[in-house]
Amino acid sequence: QVQLVESGGGLVQPGGSLRLSCAASGFTFSSYVMSWYRQAPGKQRELVAAITTGGTRNYADSVKGRFSISRDNAKSTVYLQMNSLKPEDTAVYYCKARSAFLSSQMYWGQGTQVTVSS
Numbered sequence: 001q002v003q004l005v006e007s008g009g010g011l012v013q014p015g016g017s018l019r020l021s022c023a024a025s026g027f028t029f030s031s032y033v034m035s036w037y038r039q040a041p042g043k044q045r046e047l048v049a050a051i052t053t054g055g056t057r058n059y060a061d062s063v064k065g066r067f068s069i070s071r072d073n074a075k076s077t078v079y080l081q082m083n084s085l086k087p088e089d090t091a092v093y094y095c096k097a098r099s100a101f102l103s104s105q106m107y108w109g110q111g112t113q114v115t116v117s118s
Contacts, residue, residue, distance in 0.1 A: 002026035002107050004095045009112030012085055016116070020080040022095030022109055029076035033098045036069060036080045038091035038114075045094070049080060053100045063089075085116045 008020040020036065035050040049059045049069035057069055068081040078095060095109035 004097060004107055004109035006093065006095050006109045006112040009093060009114045011115045011117065013118050014086060014116055016085050017081070017083045018085065018114060020082065020093055020095075020112060020114075022078045022080075024076045024078070024095075024097060027097065027107070029071075029097075030073040031100055033100055034069075034071055034078040035096045035098070036078075037094045037096055038089075039094070039111075040088075040091040043091075048093070051078065082114070085114075087116045090114060090116050 003025045005023045006020060008018060010018065012018055031053060033050060033052050036048040037045050038048050039045040047060055048063055049057065049067055051057050051069045051071050059067060066082065066084045069078065071078045082089065092111040092113050094111045097107045099105040
């Protein structure tokens with residue numbers, strides 16, 4: 001059974017930091033491109049960051065220089081380190097896994113809420 005379980009969300013003040021984790025199981029983690037998406041109320045879900053099987057990273061312009069994605073294949077976990085958080089980063093953050101060999105094969109986590117507010 002495939003599972004993606006996000007954790008680490010919460011309430012943080014502007015300028016603060018959070019680290020999100022996404023623990024995967026039920027598939028070959030190292031063969032999947034891992035991504036973080038977010039969805040704010042009334043807005044479409046958007047890509048935040050992605051990391052390929054080879055470790056190449058890319059980021060949305062809005063988070064470059066503030067967020068960092070990483071993966072630990074031994075632990076089947078992907079992380080999102082979020083620094084210098086802004087109120088506009090408030091959203092539900094989702095983890096996504098997409099097969100590097102069959103792009104139509106993908107899985108989503110249930111999401112974790114991040115709220116940036118004073």
